[in-house]
Amino acid sequence: MKVRVAHISDPHFGTVEPDVRAALLQSLKSLAPSAIVVTGDITQRARLRQFRDARRFFRELEPIPVLVVPGNHDIPLFNIFGRLLHPYFGYRRILKGHLKKRLPLEGVEIFGLASTRRYRHVQGEIDLRAMKKFLSKHPDRAPVRIVGLHHPLDCPKRVDEKNILRGADGMMAALSNQQVDLVLGGHIHDPLVSLSSARYPGIEKPLIISVAGTCLSWRTRADAPNSFHLIDILPTGETPQIQIQRLDYIDRVSFESIECHQFVRQPGIGWNRV
Ligand SMILES: [Fe+2]
């Protein structure tokens, strides 16, 4: 059975274009994914009304489950006391229904990780020991495992190297050791679908990297309009398959598929392009 997951990122509620919001809502409803993963920067400035706007959007998508992870914009920037004492106050209070750390689907499991730290506002970090403990806690491993976090593990442009997750090499090795198949990220508003083998040649079994652009915000890059990724997974059998389509907001009308990546997992080898 095919499992469909929508990977959206960086909506930055507070900077949302209403026509893009309507188009994304319509697109997600008609594509009917089994789950939606939002890889952070839910808000622009971690204000309560921005989190409420996000919650309203997620409610309009019900009954599709939405799993969110925090981004650096979801902790206060200017409110120093808030950042130090309660960095996730609004995020946890208002989005609490979407903060599951694990979302099991038929043959697929999705884990959400927080890579944002109050003292490191742009570059993220993961506690690898805690992550390994968390991922190995589920003995009945699903055939396909997905991990979502805000900070990217790959980027298309050199200028974004500074935004790559701190300790990315160790993180990628740990993900591979935990038999993670696909890692989702955002943050740079510049979409990319890649195999880990190009950037991390030392990893024995390559996995897939999906970095989604901003799905709703006007804070787009010059050559990357609003976009999201649609992931179709065939998790069963000897050789599971994953297809990732990038959908761009075209002509201020609708989200359309503009590229498609196909991958297959060979036993003992890992993921490769088809
Ligand atoms: Fe962002």
Ligand SMILES: [Fe+2]
């Ligand atoms: Fe970010």
